[in-house]
Amino acid sequence: MKKDKKRTVEHCLVIDIGSLARANILSNDCHGTWVWRDDDNAVTSSAEYQHNQGIFTLRFASNDQNKVQNIRISTTPCNYGNHRYWFTCPGENCGRRIAKIYFVDGQFLCRHCHKLNYLIQQCSKRYVAQLNMQRMRIKLGWPLDHDQVPFIKKINKPLNKHHKTFRAMVDKHDEYERQHNATTMALFNAFIDRLDRFKES
Ligand SMILES: [Zn+2]
Numbered sequence: 001m002k003k004d005k006k007r008t009v010e011h012c013l014v015i016d017i018g019s020l021a022r023a024n025i026l027s028n029d030c031h032g033t034w035v036w037r038d039d040d041n042a043v044t045s046s047a048e049y050q051h052n053q054g055i056f057t058l059r060f061a062s063n064d065q066n067k068v069q070n071i072r073i074s075t076t077p078c079n080y081g082n083h084r085y086w087f088t089c090p091g092e093n094c095g096r097r098i099a100k101i102y103f104v105d106g107q108f109l110c111r112h113c114h115k116l117n118y119l120i121q122q123c124s125k126r127y128v129a130q131l132n133m134q135r136m137r138i139k140l141g142w143p144l145d146h147d148q149v150p151f152i153k154k155i156n157k158p159l160n161k162h163h164k165t166f167r168a169m170v171d172k173h174d175e176y177e178r179q180h181n182a183t184t185m186a187l188f189n190a191f192i193d194r195l196d197r198f199k200e201s
Helices: 017-022 117-140 151-155 163-200
Strands: 013-016 030-037 043-052 055-062 065-077 083-088 100-104 107-109
Antiparallel strands (some): 065 083, 100 107
């Protein structure tokens, strides 16, 4: 496993502590099978679980190996004498109190340990850059349906604008366009990365 793998939250199996609590699984000596379903409600994965004395144990098969993972559960008080449950991330040197654990590379860890933030940040950066770029094109009266604005448009100053203003707007546009292209490229690389992973497994 490469350390810098980039992933998204949407592509992982996840267990939400809230669903465990709602299913009454966090009482002592509770055990059963936890299942994941796709959009059509078909079961896609499953793991055996057991809860005892604040330890949530998961047993599952991953890459033809049987695995066991113990995850500590803690509580904090909330309104009306109730309490809220938390997982303690079992990641090395982590121990974060978290509501969701994600399954990647054969283990359940928090999203920080799995480095799941990367793609989300790249995605939003990309859309912000694209949006800024398009806004600038609209202001300049440039077409939106081209990847590249024709060069001639960049030197033809509209009559209603000062030369300096026009130049500044073109520069700003070009900067947004560069940001947009850079993040598109980063996303594309991350996608290829994931594709390679998929082929490996
Ligand atoms: Zn963690």
